Amino acid sequence: MGTTVFSDIDWSKEGKQVGSLFLPHSPDDDAWGVIPFPAASIRNGDGPVVVVSGAVHGDEYEGPVVVAELLRKIQPDDVQGQLILLPAFNAPAMRAGRRTSPIDHLNLARVFPGDDFGAPTQQIARYVAENIFTLADFYLDLHAGGRTLFIQPSTHVVVSEGMAPELVRTNARLAEVFGVGITVQTTNMGDYRMPAAYTSVGGIPTLAAEMGMGGWVTGDSVKATREATHRFLKHTGVLPRIETVPGVPTRWTRINGAAAYVFAPCDGYFERRFELGDAIATGQVAGLMHHLERPEQEPEPVYFKSGGTLYAHGLVGHVRAGQNLAVLTQDISAP
Numbered sequence: 001m002g003t004t005v006f007s008d009i010d011w012s013k014e015g016k017q018v019g020s021l022f023l024p025h026s027p028d029d030d031a032w033g034v035i036p037f038p039a040a041s042i043r044n045g046d047g048p049v050v051v052v053s054g055a056v057h058g059d060e061y062e063g064p065v066v067v068a069e070l071l072r073k074i075q076p077d078d079v080q081g082q083l084i085l086l087p088a089f090n091a092p093a094m095r096a097g098r099r100t101s102p103i104d105h106l107n108l109a110r111v112f113p114g115d116d117f118g119a120p121t122q123q124i125a126r127y128v129a130e131n132i133f134t135l136a137d138f139y140l141d142l143h144a145g146g147r148t149l150f151i152q153p154s155t156h157v158v159v160s161e162g163m164a165p166e167l168v169r170t171n172a173r174l175a176e177v178f179g180v181g182i183t184v185q186t187t188n189m190g191d192y193r194m195p196a197a198y199t200s201v202g203g204i205p206t207l208a209a210e211m212g213m214g215g216w217v218t219g220d221s222v223k224a225t226r227e228a229t230h231r232f233l234k235h236t237g238v239l240p241r242i243e244t245v246p247g248v249p250t251r252w253t254r255i256n257g258a259a260a261y262v263f264a265p266c267d268g269y270f271e272r273r274f275e276l277g278d279a280i281a282t283g284q285v286a287g288l289m290h291h292l293e294r295p296e297q298e299p300e301p302v303y304f305k306s307g308g309t310l311y312a313h314g315l316v317g318h319v320r321a322g323q324n325l326a327v328l329t330q331d332i333s334a335p
């Protein structure tokens with residue numbers, strides 16, 4: 001049985017095709033409509049099949065900007081193999097500028113391997129898992145911190161129990177070639193429903209990257225994403241002649257379990273007492289929680305449960321109980 005989603009792109013065809021994935025959708029105001037997800041295939045002869053996606057989350061803009069630029073500029077003569085571009089992987093979320101889809105409120109990075117009988121976000125995941133990731137020799141998934149997160153530019157390499165050492169080495173090499181300052185070796189806390197985790201566990205060399213933050217996009221963040229993406233694509237062999245500039249050496253880190261996260265102990269205003277990149281000691285004060293409803297109560301200190309480097313933190317000051325306030329990384333040796 002095929003998937004519910006269909007496409008006007010023939011993934012086996014030579015040449016450049018710009019089209020869409022179409023997800024049948026029958027909401028209140030449209031009986032027989034579809035949701036279009038822009039996509040492209042640029043294929044030229046034998047060589048690696050490389051998939052690049054942006055907008056898994058709709059409030060992260062560097063990925064869609066750079067993938068769209070590739071879609072406009074790259075011609076079949078530039079390619080050896082096949083470049084598959086998904087600039088709007090979660091198009092409804094992208095159109096709404098939201099992390100999750102406004103249609104079904106699902107996070108595309110929590111639904112793999114997808115479900116033909118599920119909600120729209122699950123259906124698009126299923127199509128890509130079945131029809132595109134099955135072709136892929138490499139996958140690059142471009143993210144950013146979005147509207148709610150400050151984060152250091154970085155790549156993520158998924159390492160799971162039982163992963164082939166050769167795949168770990170290949171992914172490590174991709175991170176080094178990508179050439180941004182920090183690489184986080186992650187187990188995703190055992191959650192493999194993200195597209196990059198799904199492909200990693202499926203044996204496909206994969207890199208995910210966090211290239212911006214705060215729900216804005218700047219010349220610097222786009223340039224950094226473009227340059228790193230070009231290095232990645234040249235390294236895979238799919239764009240053998242693309243011009244590149246050198247990256248920087250990457251520092252290998254990991255997020256060391258639950259103690260690396262600081263969560264809000266209650267609803268309130270969080271007075272943050274740290275900055276991105278700070279060196280943090282175990283037990284250091286992370287900030288103060290000011291009580292909304294109890295002005296007579298002194299603000300409550302919040303502490304770091306472990307030490308490390310301040311890798312990411314929440315953007316808003318008004319937080320609810322359990323909301324993430326900070327994430328630490330610890331340095332490790334290269335795998």
Ligand SMILES: [Zn+2]
Nearest residue numbers: 057060143144
């Ligand atoms: Zn994201």
